[in-house]
Amino acid sequence: MNLTSSYSAKSSWLSLRKLALTMAVSAVAMLGYANGANAAYGNVTKESLVDPSILKIDEIKFLGEKVDYDFVLQDESGADFKLGSMIGKPLVLAFSYYTCDGACSVINKNLAETLKGVERWKIGQDYNVLTVSFDQNDTPATLVDFMEKSGFSGGQLPSGWKMTTMREKENIEKLTGSMGFKFFWSPRDALFLHPNVYIMLSPKGRVTRYLYGGTITPTDMELAITKAMGEKIAAANVIDFVVGACYSYNYKDGKYTINIPLFVAAGGLIFGLLLIAGSFSYMKFRRVKHEI
CATH class of the missing domain: 1.10.287 (Helix Hairpins)
Known part of the structure; x- marks a missing residue:
């Protein structure tokens, strides 16, 4: 050459x-x-397409962390009970706020439909479900209205599922922060920005999995429950991340749209x-x- x-x-x-x-x-x-x-x-696009990156959970940091059993919750009747009473078996935890007009009711509806397809395990018998409000202004009254919007007519939840508020409002960020769940208030749109995620806790109260709303199937949920029973920790796979990142919730249209x-x-x-x-x-x- x-x-x-x-x-x-x-x-x-x-x-x-x-x-x-x-x-x-x-x-x-x-x-x-x-x-x-x-x-x-506080700076959402005109189409209200919320980018999930600012809400991303640092899974590596929080997987395996144990939650505090002593947080006091209140159900729709105003009755108190401790978070620890829901643990002892796998727990599917969803954070929501009850004056939400969009994603919160959607992810709870989707969760209910997804759980209907879980055949191996029975809710209330093998695992529990808990929805907790992260809005300090929520009350048992707003909770009852939210249950109706989420498709639970007459406030009738499946056995083993509770929707709650926090009794001590100052503990909201302590609970959400202990699992890496972040939320922000957007003054312009008068709504909270937050991830649509189900957090799986083991019978010992440890975070074992994050399942991102809008992407999971009954098989995904069944596998997550099974692993939680064995105290096995699993990070979201690449597909979970890509699908979760490629879809944003459109508050204007009330549905998920491609990013x-x-x-x-x-x-x-x-x-x-x-x-x-x-x-x-x-x-x-x-x-x-x-x-x-």
């Missing part, structure tokens, strides 16, 4: 690599924009990485060819 061809090949390789890196950096920047530009506290900017950014990032790999393979092939 002569000096001219070697220089030409090197220049082509550098040009390709520069182009690929530029595209990859641009994709990362776009991804960051899609994840954060319009998702700051288009995230798809575009991810596509650009993947293309950039493929271009780097392809150009590397091409230059390696040319080098071997010239050596021959």
Whole structure:
């Protein structure tokens, strides 16, 4: 291989690599924009598409953590009971707020439908379900209204499922924070931003799994309950994260919608990485060819 061809090949390789890196950096920047530009506290897009990135749970930090049994909850009748009374068997925990017009009633309805498909385990017998409000303004009265909106006519919950408020409002953030659940008030839209997630606790009260609302199946729930029984911890898989990230809840339409900017950014990032790999393979092939 002569000096001219070697220089030409090197220049082509550098040009390709520069182009690929530029595209990859641009994709990362776009991804960051899609994840954060319009998702700051109190700054929701005109279409009210809430980006889930600011609400992401640090699973590595909180998986395996044990919750405090002594938190005092109140049911729809105003009766007190401790969180610890719901533990001793797997517990599916959902945080909601009861004046919500959108996602909160949806995730509780979806949970009820999902649990109907869990055949191996019976609610109230093998596991419990608990919905807790993170809004300090919620009362047993707003709770009763929420139960109606969530499809529990006459306030009739399945045996083993309780919907509650916190008696000591100052303990709300202590409970949510102990599981990595974050929520923010948006003054402009007059609503809370929060993740749509079910948190699985083991019989010993340890966090064993996060299941993201809108993406789970009865099989997912059944497996999560089974693992919780054995005190087995499992992080959300890649599919859970991708699907959860690609869908945002549209408060205007009252449904989940695809996060288009995230798809575009991810596509650009993947293309950039493929271009780097392809150009590397091409230059390696040319080098071997010239050596021959």
